[in-house]
Amino acid sequence: MGSGIWSTDVYDAADRYRRSTGKSAFSYSDSGARTVHPALDPREATRESRDSDEHPRSTPVAVLFDVTGSMLKVPRVLQTKLPQLLGLLQRQGYASDPQIMFGAIGDATCDRVPLQVGQFESDNRMDDDLGRIVLEGGGGGQMTESYELAMYFMARHTATDNWDKRGRRGYLFIIGDELAYPTVKAREAAGVIGDNLTEDVPLRHIVDEVTSRWDTYYLLPAGSHYAGNAKVLDFWRDLLGQNAVVLDDLDAVCETIALTIGLGEQAIDLDEGLRHLDRAGSTATGTVSKALARLNRGRRAEVSTLPAFRDTTGGVTRL
């Protein structure tokens, strides 16, 4: 005779059914909200990814996506896909104790909600953050969004045990289709985040800062307005090199992110990761293979300023 191992908590069950109907998709935005939800407000905030007894070796993963009009239906597709990311990472053991944070990027020159950042979560509370994101849907038509402000936040307003204790970088994925502004403007940093900068911070400077602590990728998906635009891809290749990735099927976004992390953690090589996807019945292997072929050729070198923590198992817990 077995035993019941699934929760029978009545409040929890009501919540699970509500969530599983999918009605929560952007419910905050769809209900007419046009100001940042308090849970996602970057003003005077720090987002932390910390170890715990339950998650002793946390691996932080941040996914920030462009929510302006040029992205068309992309944010809504992402919202249906991204909740699967944690499961993908956990079941293949690509990263130890993944903690995922979602956020949204707009345009600080004209948007009401230019930056929204959730908290790092290791359970489906991150889905709640996705539901609280405000979709701008506007955009100025100048092919530029405030990605630099988002990178500034990630560089200066995040703290992770993965870095502090182990000298390991976290993973930052920016999903978008436009250029960044050339500087982080002091006025916008004050207005949106509450920092008092004495002068603007050049884009290249903030990219160096964020990539020293975050292994940073730019994903340019199909279905967005400027997808395939050489100017956008060249711009990000210039800043991030091979970490600027073209994604020709948005449905493959979770698989792409998961395999990128698996490659980065040296838990798999690309062929092995593609085999996992294939075995799990994923239809995304073609897209992922194409997107990540460049990454696989030039494996990143781990950058560490602290005595790097290493263990013999490669830091991977296979489930």
Next chain:
Amino acid sequence: MRHVAVVDLGYGDAGKGTVVDWLCATRPVHTVVRFNGGAQAAHNVVLRDGRHHTFAQFGAGTFHPGVRTHLSRHVVVDPLALAAEADHLATVGVPDALDRLTVDGSALLATPYHRAANRAREIARGADRHGSCGLGVGEAVAYGLAHPDDAPRVADCRSPALLRRRLTVLRDRLTAELGPLDAPPVEDCLPAFTGFAGRVAIVDGSWLAGALRSGTCVFEGAQGVLLDEWHGFHPYTTWSTTTFTNVDGLLAEAGLPGEVARLGVLRIVTTRHGAGPLVTEDQALPFTDRHNATNPWQGRFRFGHFDAVAHRYALAAAGGVDGLALTHLDLAGPGLRICRRYDTTDRITPGPPGDLDRQAALTARLLRSRPVYDDPPSDWPEAVRAELGAPVVLTSHGPTAGDKTPHGPLLAAPALARSV
């Protein structure tokens, strides 16, 4: 079309889940039909890539895309545990489990009140616990028998006013009998049950008849025949019919009597989780079971040598099988013996269903019996075939579908089936 029914000829935990998973991996299966028990089932399935899920209410074939689960009217449905189980399935790569589920509207509901009453009773029994799981399944069955017109059923979740009334009456009756129950107010329960009705397809009895004509179905039993409500060793039984009786009834109602291959599952180590007779129990056996931890309701997981006497009894009580699935052959070794007779008898025979005095007397006799052992067989499948008089049609050496080997035509995969 021939369906397959999987029943455990022991005390549960023989490996029904892994057998059902293998069936769904090796042939196109339309639906896995649950025909007894409830959320207390714990059928562990492990995939080759290491993913693991303990199936309680979803069919153990759910890892295979498209395979549906139907909870027949014989199942006690627990919508609260179901939500948590679906969430876990999503994290192991099965996001659409709820979309592939149908539930018979006339099935009984397990509620927090049944659960609280179940626990209150088990605690009151002290050292004489029955080995219940504390999930209220038996309590729900008992209430359903005593108050058939008031018992909350799955279809009631679509009518909040009716459900509120039935939950209130249930709570008041159980409270009057047992004192205050550790359970939330009725108003707080309603959103969970109505949420369930809004998300899951609730159907009537004709749905199953349609499924049975649409494709191969696998009937997945819960618990084991030695725990059967009438044939188990009273009072250490489950409040559920664990034999093929419910399967036969459902097929007959669908106009397809007998259209089923009957498969009995046995593991070469006889085990029991919870109190009650386990004649061959040997605490020196060097086994552990990672999926059956010691828990406060059933205590530790108990291991014994292969008890051919008990399994022959189960086979007779179940009315025979077409074939046996023999699992855990990887545990065979010099320390594991076979018991063909007890010191008092070499055969126990089933009585008519319903004679619980007879079953209690049998239990007392078993608790006094001592096993007589023979040397470990060199060929376990042959030894089991000889003892039980039924062919071994599937052998298993490990947890995954890839560790299974079919023997003979009964479970041969259709020509077009996917490879394992």
